[in-house]
Amino acid sequence: MAEHLDSINHNKDVGINCENVGGANLFTEEQEALVVQSWSLMKKNAGEWGLKFFLKIFEIAPSAQKMFPFLRDSEVPLDQNPKLKPHAKSVFVMTCEAAVQLRKAGKVVIRDSSLKKLGATHFKYGVADEHFEVTKYALMETIKEAVGEMWSAEMKKAWSVAYDQLVAAIKTEMKPSS
Numbered sequence: 001m002a003e004h005l006d007s008i009n010h011n012k013d014v015g016i017n018c019e020n021v022g023g024a025n026l027f028t029e030e031q032e033a034l035v036v037q038s039w040s041l042m043k044k045n046a047g048e049w050g051l052k053f054f055l056k057i058f059e060i061a062p063s064a065q066k067m068f069p070f071l072r073d074s075e076v077p078l079d080q081n082p083k084l085k086p087h088a089k090s091v092f093v094m095t096c097e098a099a100v101q102l103r104k105a106g107k108v109v110i111r112d113s114s115l116k117k118l119g120a121t122h123f124k125y126g127v128a129d130e131h132f133e134v135t136k137y138a139l140m141e142t143i144k145e146a147v148g149e150m151w152s153a154e155m156k157k158a159w160s161v162a163y164d165q166l167v168a169a170i171k172t173e174m175k176p177s178s
Contacts, residue, residue: 026103027102027103027158027161027162027165028103029103030154030158031103031154031157031158031161031162032100032102032103032104032158034152034154034155034158034159035096035099035100035102035155035158035159035162036100037150038143038146038147038150038155038159039096039097039099039100041146041147041150042096042143042146042147043093043096045146046089046092046093046096047085047086047088047089049092049142049146050085050088050089050090050091050092050093051079051084051085051088051089052142052145053088053091053092053138053139053142054078054084054087054088054091054138055078055079056137056138056141056142057134057135057138058078060134060137060138061131061134064131064134065078067125067126067127067131068084068087070083070084070087071083071084092142094110095139095163095166097110098110098162098165098166099159099162099163099166102162102165107169108165108166108168108169110166110169115169115170115172115173116173116177117177118170118173119170119171119172119173119174119175120173120174120175120176120177122170122174123174123175123176123177124176124177127174132167136160136163136164136167139159139163140156140159140160143155143159144156
C-alpha cells in the first residue's frame with residue numbers, strides 16, 4: 001500500500017447524491033442493514049475502534065503521521081498521544097454515521113462543520129487518491145476486527161460503497177478554502 005493517509009475533520013448537513021456518484025450503485029436496503037448492524041456493535045467503543053483505525057493507517061503508511069500537525073513533532077507513542085484518540089474517534093464516528101444515513105438521506109450527510117471545510121482540509125494537507133485507499137483498507141480491517149464472525153463479503157461491499165460515496169463527496173470539495 002502507498003505511504004499515506006486521510007485527514008478527515010467533521011462536517012455538516014451538506015450532501016451529494018448517492019444514486020450515481022462516479023457511477024456508484026445506489027446504496028441498497030440490504031447494505032444499509034449490514035452497516036447499521038455492524039455500527040451498532042462498534043458505536044459504544046467508537047473511541048477505541050477509532051484509535052485502532054488510525055493505528056492501522058499509520059502501520060500501513062508511517063509517513064502519513066506528517067499530515068497531522070499534532071503528530072509531527074510528538075515524542076509520545078501514537079497510542080498515548082492525547083490528541084490522536086479524540087481526532088480518531090471523531091473521524092471514525094463521522095465515517096460510520098455518514099454510512100448509516102446514506103440510504104435514508106439519499107446522499108452523504110455529515111454533521112459538525114461543512115463539506116466545504118472537510119474538502120478544504122483534505123486539499124490543504126495534500127490528500128491524494130492513495131491516501132483514501134490506505135484509509136479504506138484500514139477502515140475495512142478495523143470493522144472486520146470489530147464485528148468478528150459477523151463480517152462477510154456482503155458487509156465489506158456495503159461499507160465499501162458507503163466509504164466510496166463519502167470520498168466522492170469529499171473530493172468534490174477538495175479545493176482551497178475561500
